[in-house]
Amino acid sequence: MIEGVSLIKKLLERGFNVTPEALELIKGIPSDQLDSLLDSIGQKPVLEYSDIIGFLGEIVEEDKPQAVEEVKEKSVYPEGFEPVKVPEKLGVRGAADEFIELVRKRFEFLRDIVLGKTGMDPIPISNLKASTRRNGDRVLIVGMVLEKRHMRDFSVRLTVDDDTGSIPVVFRKGSRYWERADKIPADSVIAIRGTYINGRIYAESFLLPDIGGDLEMPGSTTGKIVFISDIHIGSKYFNERVFTKFLKWLRSDYARDVRYLVIGGDLVDGVGIYPNQEDELEIADVYKQFELGAHFIEMIPRDIDIVYIPGNHEPVRQAEPQPQLSGEYLDLIKEVRPDIITLPNPSIVSISGVRICMYHGRSLNAISKHIPGLQPVRPETVVESMRWMLRLRHLAPIYGEHPVAPERNDWLLLDIVPHVLHTGHIHVYGVGEYKGVRLINSGTFENETPYIKSLGIEVTVGKVPVLDLRDLSVKIEDFSE
Numbered sequence: 001m002i003e004g005v006s007l008i009k010k011l012l013e014r015g016f017n018v019t020p021e022a023l024e025l026i027k028g029i030p031s032d033q034l035d036s037l038l039d040s041i042g043q044k045p046v047l048e049y050s051d052i053i054g055f056l057g058e059i060v061e062e063d064k065p066q067a068v069e070e071v072k073e074k075s076v077y078p079e080g081f082e083p084v085k086v087p088e089k090l091g092v093r094g095a096a097d098e099f100i101e102l103v104r105k106r107f108e109f110l111r112d113i114v115l116g117k118t119g120m121d122p123i124p125i126s127n128l129k130a131s132t133r134r135n136g137d138r139v140l141i142v143g144m145v146l147e148k149r150h151m152r153d154f155s156v157r158l159t160v161d162d163d164t165g166s167i168p169v170v171f172r173k174g175s176r177y178w179e180r181a182d183k184i185p186a187d188s189v190i191a192i193r194g195t196y197i198n199g200r201i202y203a204e205s206f207l208l209p210d211i212g213g214d215l216e217m218p219g220s221t222t223g224k225i226v227f228i229s230d231i232h233i234g235s236k237y238f239n240e241r242v243f244t245k246f247l248k249w250l251r252s253d254y255a256r257d258v259r260y261l262v263i264g265g266d267l268v269d270g271v272g273i274y275p276n277q278e279d280e281l282e283i284a285d286v287y288k289q290f291e292l293g294a295h296f297i298e299m300i301p302r303d304i305d306i307v308y309i310p311g312n313h314e315p316v317r318q319a320e321p322q323p324q325l326s327g328e329y330l331d332l333i334k335e336v337r338p339d340i341i342t343l344p345n346p347s348i349v350s351i352s353g354v355r356i357c358m359y360h361g362r363s364l365n366a367i368s369k370h371i372p373g374l375q376p377v378r379p380e381t382v383v384e385s386m387r388w389m390l391r392l393r394h395l396a397p398i399y400g401e402h403p404v405a406p407e408r409n410d411w412l413l414l415d416i417v418p419h420v421l422h423t424g425h426i427h428v429y430g431v432g433e434y435k436g437v438r439l440i441n442s443g444t445f446e447n448e449t450p451y452i453k454s455l456g457i458e459v460t461v462g463k464v465p466v467l468d469l470r471d472l473s474v475k476i477e478d479f480s481e
Ligand SMILES: [Fe+2]
Pocket: 230, 231, 232, 266, 311, 425, 426, 427
């Protein structure tokens, strides 16, 4: 058996990323058999549970964490469409021990990634603090940031915790990593190198889990994918004129290459989502909102496949990961489009080999609030917020600002690096890139609401990102005029 860190390193050297569930299985494989396993898999960017369990010759149905095959069996997807990571078997008690377990597993997975990059063994924090003889030693620790503070002289002080204890880490004002350290939010998993003096570490550098710059690109394929979100049908502020203009374009010759329409949540405005929402509703009945939604969806050409995940305004559970839309609301849409693909929020799918992570983006509020430099919310800052998801390898890296369910798997963990990350929610479009990953936020079709205005957000209505599958370039189609 090989330890987690060197194992991840070995897999990366062979060109494999690995899901946490697959990693757990691989840890149990004798090291002399690992090479033949990897040889038998051949070329595959991400090793999944199903790849490994087959090799072991065991089927552990009950414990199977990502039953992607089941999802595949249940639905017939268009050719070239595959679920890659889709939350399944959701449902927890929400008990404290479940949250603790979720954080522990996230920490362990991200710690192994960080350590794979340093190639060195960290010192457990309790060992450091146990001996004053270490004064002046250069040390490496890996932990989770409990809190960040500024000292009187503007130095940054992080409290970093591993499973043995916690320690203050100081980035002195003006030191090389000081400004960068100021951006690290709470709950980040981080490796820190520095000098130990009297119960503190004076930091010299740090590393985040981050994605590598070695993302393999999919083979070239044709067609386009249109990304929208935050339509808010039923709201007084829903801009029907602009949305109808968009739908008309979708039916026109200009959109003849479009193969998919991705709807990233908040299709309807819902009811009771926030206090006094009824004052802002044109249609105060969710069923009627979906009736109107189905009317619009019917206008989408049949040869464009629709993929739809919920947001915080859909009538599904609020805690993420959110299950896909179901019941009478889905029935209404299925009447007009029986082939609509509804998936949980978040989900990762592959379209002709292009991995697309769809996440409604509720965590963007917390990210822009807690990481300096991301306010005000504008196209550039939205994209920078999305980069932080990749640097921290998590879709909701900061805890406590919106409900997250402590499921057995951390479905928000970015263990698989997508080619495209799509979010919405913040009502400001943004398009950018990070280490080869295309970042797309799809703006809105809802005019400025009093609530959004109070947040100081200037919404971008009717600006729609379109991804060209040939080269993954993104163009904005503007329907706002
Ligand atoms: Fe929204």
